Each structure stands twice: as C-alpha cells, then as structure tokens.
Amino acid sequence: MGLSSALSIANSGLATVSRAAELVSNNVANATVESYARKELALSPQTVGGQSAGVRVDGVLRAENAQATATRRQTAAEHGAAFVASNGRANLSALLGLPGEAGALASQMVAFEDALRAASNAPDSTSLLANAAQRAGDVVSKLNGISTQTSAVRVAADQSIAQQVETVNSSLKQIESINAQIRMRANSGDVTGLEDERQRLIDQISAIIPIRQMRRDGGDVALYTRNGAQLLDGSAKELGFTATPTITPDMTLAGGALSALTLNGRPVTVGTGAGQMDGGSLGAAFALRDEIAPGFNAQIDAIARDLAERFEAPGLDPTRAPTDPGLFTDAGALSAPASELGLAGRLRLNALADPAQGGAAWRLRDGLGAATPGPAGTSTLLTDSLAALAAPRLAPAGAGVAQRLGAADLAGEIAAQNYATAQRADQKTAFLAGQFDALRNLELAETAVDTDREMQNLLVIEQAYAANARVISTVDTLLRTLLEI
Incomplete structure (x- = not known):
C-alpha cells in the first residue's frame, strides 16, 4: 500500500x-424525546481501481420495527x-x-x-x-x-369530535408536506429527522383513528383506516364535521x-363499532354522543314517566279530573307515553x-282539585300516595329494567346498573393502558436510544479517531523523511 493510499x-x-x-451526540441529546428513533450510520467499503480506499458513508439509518409500531398504534387506538x-x-x-x-x-x-310517611302519620x-312538598x-x-348534565x-362529546377532526386534518396535511420533503431529499441528504416528525x-x-401505514416509492407513506378508508395516498383527504353548540x-x-362525519365531502359511518372510522377515540366520541348518552337519557326519562304515572293513577286523587296532571307534570301538563323523550x-x-x-302543601293531603283545606286529621290521600310511590310496578321500556320495583328501587337499580357498567369500562381502560405501556416498552427496546450503549460507541469512535490520526501522523513523518533525503 502506498503512502497516498x-x-x-x-x-x-x-x-x-x-x-x-x-450521530452519538444527537442520539444522547434526544434520548428522552419519545418520537425520536436511534440513528446509525450505513457504511460500505470504498474502492479505487480495485484497491481499498477506505470507508464510505452511504447514509443514516433510523432504527424501527414496523410490526411493533403497528401493534402499539392499534392498542393506542383501543385505549383511546x-x-x-x-x-x-x-x-x-x-x-x-x-x-x-x-x-x-x-x-x-x-x-x-319518608316525608310522605311522616306527613301521613301527622296530617295536621x-x-x-x-x-x-319540598x-x-x-x-x-x-x-x-x-x-x-x-x-x-x-355537547362535550360533540366538541371533542370537532377538535379531533381538526387534529387529524392538520396532521394529514403536515404528513403530506413531509412526504414531499422526503422525496426531494431522498438522494441528497439525511431525512431521518423528517421521518421522526x-x-x-x-x-x-x-390514537384517534386506527390506521394502516404503507410504504410508497421515494420514502412516501400512505395511510388508510383499519376498516379501509383512505386518509392519505399522495394527497391528504379531509374530514368534515360541524359542531353543535x-x-x-x-x-x-x-x-x-x-x-x-364526512370524508372529502362524503358521509362515512362512525360510532357504530363497525364504521370506517371506528376503533379509536373519534368513534368512541360519536358513540357517546349518539348512543351511550341518549341511552342513559332514556333511562332517566323512564324514571320520570314512572314517577308521574304513579300519581296519575285513576282513583288515587278523587279531586283530580282525568285530563288534569297529577303531582308530577310534563311542563304543567298530563304526561303521555308518546312524549316520554326528554321528560326528565x-x-x-x-x-x-x-x-x-x-300553591298550597295541604293539597297533598286533601287533593289537587280541592278548593279549600279539608279535615286536618284525614290521611287517606297521603297514605295512598305513599303506597303508590312504593308499589312494585313494571318500569317503562326505556328503563332497561324488567323487574317490578317501587320508584326509589327503580332509581337505585338503574344507578347500580350504570355504576357497574362504568366500573367495567374503567377496568377495560386500565387493562389497555397496561398493555399499551408493555407494547411501547417492547418497541422502545429496539428503537429508543440506550445512553450506555452510545457511550460505549463513543469510546470505539475515539479509538478509531486516534488510530486514523496516528496513520496520518505516521504518513506525514515518512513524507518529511523522504523529502529530507
């Protein structure tokens, strides 16, 4: 090998x-940045005329594990x-x-x-x-x-949908822009920073919509939802939604x-569990707005109707006309099954x-249609009202309760059902949070920066630097010696 070689x-x-x-410096500096992936040099031998001419830097490699990332993203959507x-x-x-x-x-x-019972025991x-009455x-x-409430x-779910749609649209446009930058710089520079972003x-x-990521030529990525809707392939699509105040x-x-919800102006199904945009926090917000909360509202409307009907029972209050409301009214009118929606x-x-x-509280004792107070010692209506309130009765269909219950027991049963459902939902969320953390750690084990490893690499780099510097120093000494001969 010659001196020049x-x-x-x-x-x-x-x-x-x-x-x-x-690269080591950048890796260590960004070790705590979640979206940063470890960077390494891609090297290959360099030859001139069939002879070794050192080493060539082919580019920078970004540590990644596509399968681990896809699994973690799916779990993130489920957790959301x-x-x-x-x-x-x-x-x-x-x-x-x-x-x-x-x-x-x-x-x-x-x-x-209890108040009715106390009043029936002392109607005067x-x-x-x-x-x-209070x-x-x-x-x-x-x-x-x-x-x-x-x-x-x-309303809060509706506003959340609007915010999530805005986030998705903004992110898709930014990804479209980054794709273009990566294409332009693919053969002329390091694009790993752009890939991190x-x-x-x-x-x-x-986390908002479960997605599938696909590679395209030139470093582009295309994004589709898990259920097949195209979000970005070349150009970004746009979600549409209008909040209701x-x-x-x-x-x-x-x-x-x-x-x-619309995608490029066309309606898409979401919130049913099987729609094109379901599976993440966006679909869950639609389900909360359009299914969960309305279902809960139907239950409290059923409680209100049950309560009103108990005091509208024929014969309970002889002073009340059949067309007049009982103790509990629908905005002042007689309640009706056809108008149960929103009754609460x-x-x-x-x-x-x-x-x-x-009004006058004595009408609880003497009847809603009484013009003047009756005998102070009469407790018949109070006793009958108490019995009507506590009597086992089949709840309206919207209650979701098949038992025959008193008014207080019906409210308690519906409350217990909702509490149990909320507890199960909370347990599912906790399980998915743990699963997400485990998957994230598995992904980070392959893609994150290990500062101990980077310090070891730095020692090797220092040794390599010293060796190459020593070669240059030796060649310099030899050349000086030759020139002095």
Whole structure:
C-alpha cells in the first residue's frame, strides 16, 4: 500500500468517525424525546481501481420495527376509545349517584317517601306537609339537573369530535408536506429527522383513528383506516364535521339535527363499532354522543314517566279530573307515553301543591282539585300516595329494567346498573393502558436510544479517531523523511 493510499484511507476514516460522533451526540441529546428513533450510520467499503480506499458513508439509518409500531398504534387506538367511553360512563353514573349517597336520586326518592310517611302519620302538621312538598321538589330538581348534565355530556362529546377532526386534518396535511420533503431529499441528504416528525404525527392520528401505514416509492407513506378508508395516498383527504353548540334530548344524528362525519365531502359511518372510522377515540366520541348518552337519557326519562304515572293513577286523587296532571307534570301538563323523550328535563311539581309556585302543601293531603283545606286529621290521600310511590310496578321500556320495583328501587337499580357498567369500562381502560405501556416498552427496546450503549460507541469512535490520526501522523513523518533525503 502506498503512502497516498494510506493517507486517503485514514482521511475517510476520520470523516466517518466524525460523522459517527455527531450521530452519538444527537442520539444522547434526544434520548428522552419519545418520537425520536436511534440513528446509525450505513457504511460500505470504498474502492479505487480495485484497491481499498477506505470507508464510505452511504447514509443514516433510523432504527424501527414496523410490526411493533403497528401493534402499539392499534392498542393506542383501543385505549383511546376505551378511555372516552369510560370517562363518559363515569360522568353519567355520577349524575345518578349510588343509593345511600347524599344527593343521589334514589336517596332523594327515599327522602320523599319518608316525608310522605311522616306527613301521613301527622296530617295536621303544616310543616310536615311543607317538607313533603319540598322533598318532591327536590326529586324534580334532581331529574331536571341530570337531564341538563346529560345534554352537557353530549355537547362535550360533540366538541371533542370537532377538535379531533381538526387534529387529524392538520396532521394529514403536515404528513403530506413531509412526504414531499422526503422525496426531494431522498438522494441528497439525511431525512431521518423528517421521518421522526412524520412518525409523531402518525402516532397522533392513530390514537384517534386506527390506521394502516404503507410504504410508497421515494420514502412516501400512505395511510388508510383499519376498516379501509383512505386518509392519505399522495394527497391528504379531509374530514368534515360541524359542531353543535346546544344539544337537547330530541336531537339525533338520524334526524339530521346533529352533524355526521364526512370524508372529502362524503358521509362515512362512525360510532357504530363497525364504521370506517371506528376503533379509536373519534368513534368512541360519536358513540357517546349518539348512543351511550341518549341511552342513559332514556333511562332517566323512564324514571320520570314512572314517577308521574304513579300519581296519575285513576282513583288515587278523587279531586283530580282525568285530563288534569297529577303531582308530577310534563311542563304543567298530563304526561303521555308518546312524549316520554326528554321528560326528565320537563318534569315539574304541580304548582297547585307547591308553595314555591303559589300553591298550597295541604293539597297533598286533601287533593289537587280541592278548593279549600279539608279535615286536618284525614290521611287517606297521603297514605295512598305513599303506597303508590312504593308499589312494585313494571318500569317503562326505556328503563332497561324488567323487574317490578317501587320508584326509589327503580332509581337505585338503574344507578347500580350504570355504576357497574362504568366500573367495567374503567377496568377495560386500565387493562389497555397496561398493555399499551408493555407494547411501547417492547418497541422502545429496539428503537429508543440506550445512553450506555452510545457511550460505549463513543469510546470505539475515539479509538478509531486516534488510530486514523496516528496513520496520518505516521504518513506525514515518512513524507518529511523522504523529502529530507
């Protein structure tokens, strides 16, 4: 080997170790950045005229494991969906409370029963009659509040959908731009930094919508949903959605009052569990808005209807005309099965028996149609009202309860069902969170930066640098010696 060849090899070695040291520095500096993947040099022998001429840097390799990443993204989507459902169900369950808890609907039903019982034992007590009317008003206020908050849960889900759609659209446009930059720089520079940013954006989308990533020529990636909808292949598609600021119980997607999801202007199915965009937090938000919360609303409407019908029973109050409402009204009118939707929000205490509305609590004892107070010692209507409230009765269909229960027991059973469902959803979310962490750790084991390993690589780089520098120094000494001869 000639001196010039040795010098060329040593120079290529110095250039290589210099680049390697730069990569080690970048790896260590970004070790805590989640979307950063470890970088390594791609090297190959360099020859001139069939003779070794050192080493050539072919590029920078980004550590990745496509299968591990795809599995982790799928689990991230499942966890995102479970979290939205769990959080929504927990919020709805909390509105009802559990029997025995202060402020729970079932507890307020029991308090109303107790107040009626106390009044029936002392029908001449104006304070006990007033307390019974107050407890009845508390039940009404609780149901009204639950209805309002259920609508608020739907509005929050609707707003979440709008935010997620905006995130997906923005991320898709950025990925389209990064794809273009990678194509332009594929043969002239390091694109691994762009690939890191692209992965971060894809990860962001994958928690919202489960996706499949496919490689294209030139370093591009194409994105499709797990159920086949194209999100990006060359150009980014656009999701469309319009938020609804106020949602009432009667507003539905099928009825056209709520916005559907579109892809490039075409409606797509989502929220059913099998739609093109289902499987992530977006689909779960649609399910919460269009299925879970309306189903819960149907249950509280059934409680309200059951309560109203108990006090509208023929013969309970002889002073009430059949066309007049009972103690609990549908916005002042007689309740009707055909108008059950939204009844919990419209339920009102009959003004005739409500002192707060100018009525008189003695009508609980003497009848809603009584013009004047009757005998103070008469407790028949109070006793019959108490019996009607506690009587086992088959709940309306929307309650989802097949048992025959009293009013308080019905509220307690529905509360228990919702609590159990919320607990199962929470357990599923916790399981998926653990599964996601495990899969993420497996992926990071292959793609993340190991600072100990990088420090070891740095020692090897230092040794290689010293060896190549020594070769150059030796060649320099030999050349000087030759020139001095």
